[in-house]
Amino acid sequence: MNKHFTAVLVIAAFTAVVSIAFPRLAPIAVRVGLIALIITAALWIYEYFATRPPPLASRILELVRTRGPLSTGDIIRELGTAPEEVEEALDYLVRKGLLRKFEKDGVTFFDL
Numbered sequence: 327m328n329k330h331f332t333a334v335l336v337i338a339a340f341t342a343v344v345s346i347a348f349p350r351l352a353p354i355a356v357r358v359g360l361i362a363l364i365i366t367a368a369l370w371i372y373e374y375f376a377t378r379p380p381p382l383a384s385r386i387l388e389l390v391r392t393r394g395p396l397s398t399g400d401i402i403r404e405l406g407t408a409p410e411e412v413e414e415a416l417d418y419l420v421r422k423g424l425l426r427k428f429e430k431d432g433v434t435f436f437d438l
Contacts, residue, residue, distance in 0.1 A: 340422040382415040395437040
């Protein structure tokens with residue numbers, strides 16, 4: 327189960343239990359629960375955008391899958407895009423373990 331969904335369920339259950347057990351605290355419990363839900367939603371949105379793959383990631387994977395090991399320069403030439411965008415996507419793919427980075431004769435290559 328998604329950790330954010332679990333947090334929402336826990337917050338809702340806590341708010342309901344406190345509201346039923348202590349009726350006088352119900353307005354405060356609902357406000358605290360609402361604030362906790364807003365924080366949970368903000369964290370979920372942040373994680374979604376922070377971990378999204380760069381736009382070129384899928385194209386680079388397909389390119390390396392079809393052509394085999396390629397250098398950074400080969401990938402930049404093949405895709406015809408800015409070197410910064412390619413390097414960002416390559417860093418992401420290596421961090422996620424989808425590509426392997428290795429050096430040969432002073433040139434950096436990437437392979438599956």
